[in-house]
Amino acid sequence: MDAAGKRAEYADARFVRTQSELLSTRNGAVDQADSQDSEGIGVRVRVGGSWGFAAVRGTDKRGAEAALERALAVAAAQPPSRGAALAEEPPAVGSYESPAERDPFEVPLEDKLAVLWAADALLRTEPEVAVTHARFQAVRVHKLFASTDGALCEQVLTECGGGLAAVAVDGEESQIRSFPTSHGGHMEQTGYERFLLLDLAGEAPRVSAEAAALVRAPACPSETTTLILAGEQLGSQLHESVGHAVELDRVLGREASYAGTSFVPSDGIGKLRFGSEHVNVTADATHPGGLGSYRWDDEGVEGRSMPIVRDGVLAGFLSSRETAAEIGLDRSGGCMRADGFARQPIVRMTNVSLEPGDAGTLADLVADTERGLLIDTNRSWSIDDRRLHFQFEGEAGWEIHNGEVGRLVRNPSYAGVTPRFWAGCDAVCSASEWQLSALLDCGKGEPGQTTHVSHGSAPARFRDVEVGVA
Amino acid sequence: MAAAPEGEALAHVTHERSLLLRFAGNRPTQATAIDDVTVELAVLVDGHLGRAATNETDAQSLSACADRALLAAEAAAATAAPTTHPGFPPGPPPRPHRGHDPDTAALDPARGGAALATAFAAAERHKLEAHGVWTVAEEERAVATSAGGALDRTTDALMKVICIGPGGRSGYASRVGVAASAIEPEPLTERAAAKALAPGTPAELPPGEYPVVMESRAVGSLLELLGSTALNGLAYAEGRGALAGRLGERVAAPAINLSDSPQHHATLPRAFDAEGTPKQPMPLIQDGVAQAVVHDLRSGALAGAASTGHALAPGGIPEGPQPYNLVLTGGGARDVEELCAPIERGVYVTRFWYENVVRPKETLVTAVTRDGTFLIEDGRVTQPLRDLRLTDSVLRILSGVQDLGAGQELASQAEFYGRRFAHGVVCPALRAGAVRFTDTTG
Numbered sequence: 001m002d003a004a005g006k007r008a009e010y011a012d013a014r015f016v017r018t019q020s021e022l023l024s025t026r027n028g029a030v031d032q033a034d035s036q037d038s039e040g041i042g043v044r045v046r047v048g049g050s051w052g053f054a055a056v057r058g059t060d061k062r063g064a065e066a067a068l069e070r071a072l073a074v075a076a077a078q079p080p081s082r083g084a085a086l087a088e089e090p091p092a093v094g095s096y097e098s099p100a101e102r103d104p105f106e107v108p109l110e111d112k113l114a115v116l117w118a119a120d121a122l123l124r125t126e127p128e129v130a131v132t133h134a135r136f137q138a139v140r141v142h143k144l145f146a147s148t149d150g151a152l153c154e155q156v157l158t159e160c161g162g163g164l165a166a167v168a169v170d171g172e173e174s175q176i177r178s179f180p181t182s183h184g185g186h187m188e189q190t191g192y193e194r195f196l197l198l199d200l201a202g203e204a205p206r207v208s209a210e211a212a213a214l215v216r217a218p219a220c221p222s223e224t225t226t227l228i229l230a231g232e233q234l235g236s237q238l239h240e241s242v243g244h245a246v247e248l249d250r251v252l253g254r255e256a257s258y259a260g261t262s263f264v265p266s267d268g269i270g271k272l273r274f275g276s277e278h279v280n281v282t283a284d285a286t287h288p289g290g291l292g293s294y295r296w297d298d299e300g301v302e303g304r305s306m307p308i309v310r311d312g313v314l315a316g317f318l319s320s321r322e323t324a325a326e327i328g329l330d331r332s333g334g335c336m337r338a339d340g341f342a343r344q345p346i347v348r349m350t351n352v353s354l355e356p357g358d359a360g361t362l363a364d365l366v367a368d369t370e371r372g373l374l375i376d377t378n379r380s381w382s383i384d385d386r387r388l389h390f391q392f393e394g395e396a397g398w399e400i401h402n403g404e405v406g407r408l409v410r411n412p413s414y415a416g417v418t419p420r421f422w423a424g425c426d427a428v429c430s431a432s433e434w435q436l437s438a439l440l441d442c443g444k445g446e447p448g449q450t451t452h453v454s455h456g457s458a459p460a461r462f463r464d465v466e467v468g469v470a
Numbered sequence: 471m472a473a474a475p476e477g478e479a480l481a482h483v484t485h486e487r488s489l490l491l492r493f494a495g496n497r498p499t500q501a502t503a504i505d506d507v508t509v510e511l512a513v514l515v516d517g518h519l520g521r522a523a524t525n526e527t528d529a530q531s532l533s534a535c536a537d538r539a540l541l542a543a544e545a546a547a548a549t550a551a552p553t554t555h556p557g558f559p560p561g562p563p564p565r566p567h568r569g570h571d572p573d574t575a576a577l578d579p580a581r582g583g584a585a586l587a588t589a590f591a592a593a594e595r596h597k598l599e600a601h602g603v604w605t606v607a608e609e610e611r612a613v614a615t616s617a618g619g620a621l622d623r624t625t626d627a628l629m630k631v632i633c634i635g636p637g638g639r640s641g642y643a644s645r646v647g648v649a650a651s652a653i654e655p656e657p658l659t660e661r662a663a664a665k666a667l668a669p670g671t672p673a674e675l676p677p678g679e680y681p682v683v684m685e686s687r688a689v690g691s692l693l694e695l696l697g698s699t700a701l702n703g704l705a706y707a708e709g710r711g712a713l714a715g716r717l718g719e720r721v722a723a724p725a726i727n728l729s730d731s732p733q734h735h736a737t738l739p740r741a742f743d744a745e746g747t748p749k750q751p752m753p754l755i756q757d758g759v760a761q762a763v764v765h766d767l768r769s770g771a772l773a774g775a776a777s778t779g780h781a782l783a784p785g786g787i788p789e790g791p792q793p794y795n796l797v798l799t800g801g802g803a804r805d806v807e808e809l810c811a812p813i814e815r816g817v818y819v820t821r822f823w824y825e826n827v828v829r830p831k832e833t834l835v836t837a838v839t840r841d842g843t844f845l846i847e848d849g850r851v852t853q854p855l856r857d858l859r860l861t862d863s864v865l866r867i868l869s870g871v872q873d874l875g876a877g878q879e880l881a882s883q884a885e886f887y888g889r890r891f892a893h894g895v896v897c898p899a900l901r902a903g904a905v906r907f908t909d910t911t912g
Contacts, residue, residue: 254494
């Protein structure tokens with residue numbers, strides 16, 4: 001940092017060691033028995049308002065010096081920039097380790113495979129089920145961060161979890177059912193104990209039966225109706241239409257070449273109506289177990305809880321030191337995250353969650369709904385580059401008639417426009433129903449970065465939604 | 471490797487050196503230089519696969535990595551589950567290609583800086599903002615088994631420019647290839663600017679079916695989705711793919727000739743896949759009739775076929791193999807104007823965004839248009855259109871193709887998640903008869 005401080009307006013360096021293990025079964029055989037280990041240093045500098053970033057593997061001093069030289073050369077080669085000053089931040093100093101009762105990397109492979117194998121066998125109970133999966137995953141990231149502002153901090157974050165899926169095929173029809181979430185299963189920032197709590201074997205027969213039932217189920221009818229979203233599907237809705245829309249780099253046009261911009265204006269705090277008065281969204285980097293939790297972000301800003309939407313009105317942004325300063329905020333929101341040592345930090349979601357309401361349990365909410373559709377697990381998603389017009393399809397839908405859950409329907413899709421959709425939210429279940437769902441494949445940035453995030457929510461009801469659109 | 475029984479261990483090594491400069495609003499925003507290696511070791515014990523990867527290449531780290539792979543394979547073997555893995559058989563030597571440009575491999579940041587400055591100046595002349603990326607890379611890939619090894623060295627270069635006007639209207643243009651010298655920032659920016667500046671107020675089309683002219687970038691993204699679903703040998707072998715039971719049937723218009731051609735002059739060539747299987751040209755759809763799907767060693771074994779050289783990791787990935795050198799043969803239309811000529815009222819699409827598979831067995835996908843969507847009236851582009859959401863089957867769209875452009879272009883998503891793996895689809899623009907749009911989004 002001493003060398004960098006003499007040659008750059010600002011510089012930081014991150015050492016990151018990432019360790020991961022992925023075990024999975026497919027149709028009763030081990031499909032993946034994989035481990036990955038990588039380490040290296042990423043150096044970021046700011047010269048003349050332009051950023052340069054260079055990453056090298058390993059930990060030796062010569063490599064770090066080479067990365068600094070490369071980052072300086074890259075920054076200097078670009079046209080001059082008029083970047084804003086960075087928002088002030090007290091230097092991050094200290095260390096942190098996320099809690100884990102049982103280290104998932106210390107559990108014998110045979111024990112983990114035995115859990116998966118037992119669950120996989122219980123998925124293969126329906127004749128229509130052609131493909132079964134059971135999955136375990138653990139990730140540990142060890143980071144050291146230092147900056148020319150005097151920061152020096154260390155943190156170790158451990159994630160663990162897993163999931164199930166069954167694919168049923170019947171002639172031209174193919175349907176998938178997953179537990180507890182699709183697209184890789186559920187993870188939390190915790191130890192092996194969370195994987196065991198999933199009780200994959202206990203859930204497998206139901207998952208298999210629902211996959212088989214789906215290929216025979218009627219298609220979701222096309223209509224405008226009441227929609228109840230729960231679990232992962234509500235998490236995905238939050239992620240795509242709220243979380244990404246309030247990333248300040250997008251709002252300021254920095255992501256226009258790839259991820260897109262946002263319908264949210266940079267001066268919208270306190271003015272933009274995002275939804276009904278039932279909509280209260282918080283970005284919380286301190287929530288225990290959340291995949292978007294940390295003590296410091298990847299530019300040394302302490303993670304914290306921030307209001308994003310209050311009583312339906314925009315209350316905050318996800319931001320960095322640079323973007324916060326650009327719109328006159330006092331401090332960064334502490335949302336800079338990088339995918340390993342070889343990517344520079346960009347504005348990312350922490351745990352973006354819908355606060356619970358007072359509508360009781362999911363059963364209470366269904367009982368209070370005359371007619372509608374319930375979706376809890378995501379299969380497909382797409383949204384435009386301003387985060388306005390979206391289309392989702394769940395794995396399974398259940399019709400609601402006269403306050404009761406009715407028949408299962410396949411291909412339950414719906415579409416909407418973000419503020420109009422959230423304006424139609426007229427009930428959110430109570431705190432007893434609130435839980436985290438994981439999203440393991442959030443992509444953003446160039447070169448591409450994948451991150452893990454969590455979204456907390458209790459089931460919520462939305463009026464006048466177009467369903468059966470795909 | 472030398473100690474492993476023949477066919478029971480494989481090393482796949484990738485060395486990435488890359489430089490990527492991003493810009494937004496006529497100024498540089500981020501710049502990333504990467505120098506990193508991934509060593510993947512795959513070990514078979516009684517037909518059960520264990521894998522481990524590291525980016526450390528000292529003897530101790532590699533030995534620890536090999537121990538982890540062996541331990542994983544032994545744990546998998548201890549389940550005594552049935553396995554069909556055929557091992558890693560030695561293959562014929564790969565064919566050389568012309569996919570490496572030493573000049574590009576220099577990764578010169580000054581060249582990138584100059585490209586950005588040129589794009590900014592061109593955009594400012596039109597009172598537009600330029601956003602985009604300039605990137606170059608050298609990738610070295612090696613595979614080794616106890617029987618020997620092979621090395622493949624490639625480069626890639628890409629620039630994309632999105633010009634945005636004060637009213638938010640945008641236009642897109644990109645160029646990708648093996649050599650950075652082929653990228654011309656000024657004409658690229660002018661092409662993007664012309665779309666952003668196209669006269670007229672954006673019209674709105676109600677949802678429905680319309681004839682469409684798609685530029686190669688839009689065609690390429692739909693074909694990539696076809697590659698991951700219908701042409702995926704694992705989905706085929708498991709009966710959940712769109713071509714399961716349909717090889718030999720007509721699945722597209724007679725004008726559709728789609729192949730995987732790893733040595734095509736316009737593609738980003740590759741010599742072999744992640745299992746060391748040499749890449750060969752293979753027809754996938756000929757005259758509209760489905761011919762083949764692509765395989766890695768595992769999916770090939772499941773389907774009773776040989777690997778076609780499409781493994782994305784040693785032992786395959788759970789999603790299955792995919793073709794990454796797709797080439798769609800061109801047709802007779804001189805240019806996009808000629809493709810538009812027969813259309814009374816239709817849609818002109820520059821590119822799609824947020825493409826996602828809705829139902830793989832139907833090749834049903836959804837995506838929104840972006841950065842240059844126009845109304846075609848009486849045979850010509852007349853005014854900008856508000857963007858639209860497409861929700862349709864890729865095979866259905868290909869069945870409705872009426873004509874294709876004579877020229878082909880390499881279209882690439884250039885997303886570069888994980889270890890860089892540059893790829894694209896060589897394809898022309900085309901005209902399709904009735905494409906289903908389900909919403910207006912712009």
